[in-house]
Amino acid sequence: xxxxxxxxxxxxxxxxxxxxxxxxxxxxxxxxxxxxxxxxxxxxxxxxxxxxxxxxxxxxxxxxxxxxxxxxxxxxxxxxxxxxxxxxxxxxxxxxxxxxxxxxxxxxxxxxxxxxxxxxxxxxxxxxxxxxxxxxxxxxxxxxxxxxxxxxxxxxxxxxxxxxxxxxxxxxxxxxxxxxxxxxxxxxxxxxxxxxxxxxxxxxxxxxxxxxxxxxxxxxxxxxxxxxxxxxxxxxxxxxxxxxxxxxxxxxxxxxxxxxxxxxxxxxxxxxxxxxxxxxxxxxx
Numbered sequence: 001x002x003x004x005x006x007x008x009x010x011x012x013x014x015x016x017x018x019x020x021x022x023x024x025x026x027x028x029x030x031x032x033x034x035x036x037x038x039x040x041x042x043x044x045x046x047x048x049x050x051x052x053x054x055x056x057x058x059x060x061x062x063x064x065x066x067x068x069x070x071x072x073x074x075x076x077x078x079x080x081x082x083x084x085x086x087x088x089x090x091x092x093x094x095x096x097x098x099x100x101x102x103x104x105x106x107x108x109x110x111x112x113x114x115x116x117x118x119x120x121x122x123x124x125x126x127x128x129x130x131x132x133x134x135x136x137x138x139x140x141x142x143x144x145x146x147x148x149x150x151x152x153x154x155x156x157x158x159x160x161x162x163x164x165x166x167x168x169x170x171x172x173x174x175x176x177x178x179x180x181x182x183x184x185x186x187x188x189x190x191x192x193x194x195x196x197x198x199x200x201x202x203x204x205x206x207x208x209x210x211x212x213x214x215x216x217x218x219x220x221x222x223x224x225x226x227x228x229x230x231x232x233x234x235x236x237x238x239x240x241x242x243x244x245x246x247x248x249x250x251x252x253x254x255x256x257x258x259x260x261x262x263x264x265x266x267x268x269x270x271x272x273x274x275x276x277x278x279x280x281x282x283x284x285x
Contacts, residue, residue: 103203
């Protein structure tokens with residue numbers, strides 16, 4: 001995620017809106033779960049059921065910290081409120097869920113708070129940046145990762161990946177797949193062992209030639225999504241689609257036919273498991 005730039009007017013309005021989103025998520029989560037819990041009991045157990053529901057679904061420490069942070073901070077996330085709302089709309093129905101985020105920044109506390117009782121994991125390329133963010137938000141689940149690509153290789157990688165069988169849709173995998181340069185091979189075990197319901201790609205850096213670029217993150221996200229064994233689709237969000245490489249790799253791997261929403265610089269895809277996909281000619285799209 002990109003380093004923030006302070007704009008006073010935008011900061012004030014967005015901070016208020018973000019605090020409202022988090023409070024809304026908390027109330028929505030409490031209401032739906034409380035109703036579910038109470039409905040499973042008879043009238044004689046109504047009072048005790050309500051008490052248990054209230055205790056179980058009280059605000060988490062991270063949510064309270066997040067509300068305080070965004071209500072008082074002059075630093076706000078890079079995504080606009082409209083862009084954030086695209087992901088929030090899905091989290092309202094899927095949380096608690098498994099949410100994987102490529103990138104770590106001043107919006108990380110917000111994403112964790114919008115997925116209460118779920119797993120939200122952040123992958124960041126810069127160890128010093130991880131220390132900076134986690135110092136002020138120690139509850140975040142963040143890991144440093146290394147990329148094997150550079151942005152200046154993007155065109156070459158797109159032209160040549162089909163010549164490597166282990167990059168093909170039918171054979172691609174991630175952990176230990178060193179032959180496919182687009183595969184992220186050194187991620188934490190938790191990333192490989194979980195099925196991710198939502199994947200946000202807002203990193204690594206992709207605005208100078210030696211930067212890692214988001215090519216491998218996009219490829220690896222679609223490999224995870226296609227490998228899904230559970231029900232439903234994987235929601236994949238790609239930010240900064242106004243940039244050539246992000247757009248080019250999205251159209252190659254995430255597929256226009258799976259694009260369900262485009263707001264600002266954010267594209268939202270719903271990727272089905274490979275067993276439900278229609279493509280069979282050796283291409284992802």
